[in-house]
Amino acid sequence: MLINMYGNSLLAEDGSTRISVSTDFSSLLTGKFGGLYIVSHFEDPPARCI
Numbered sequence: 653m654l655i656n657m658y659g660n661s662l663l664a665e666d667g668s669t670r671i672s673v674s675t676d677f678s679s680l681l682t683g684k685f686g687g688l689y690i691v692s693h694f695e696d697p698p699a700r701c702i
Contacts, residue, residue, distance in 0.1 A: 654696055672696040 654662040654670045662670045672694040679691045 654694075670696070 654672055656662060664670050674695055674697075676693045676695040678693065681689045681691060683689055
């Protein structure tokens with residue numbers, strides 16, 4: 653899901669929530685109690701200019 657700088661969902665022209673399918677990179681993190689987590693970062697092309 654794509655969000656703006658306030659944490660609100662970005663909406664497509666039809667009112668549905670926009671999502672990105674373009675994985676930029678993933679981070680492998682160790683949690684406080686030894687758990688292992690992966691956080692995937694996504695990006696989307698910039699807005700269209702009209």
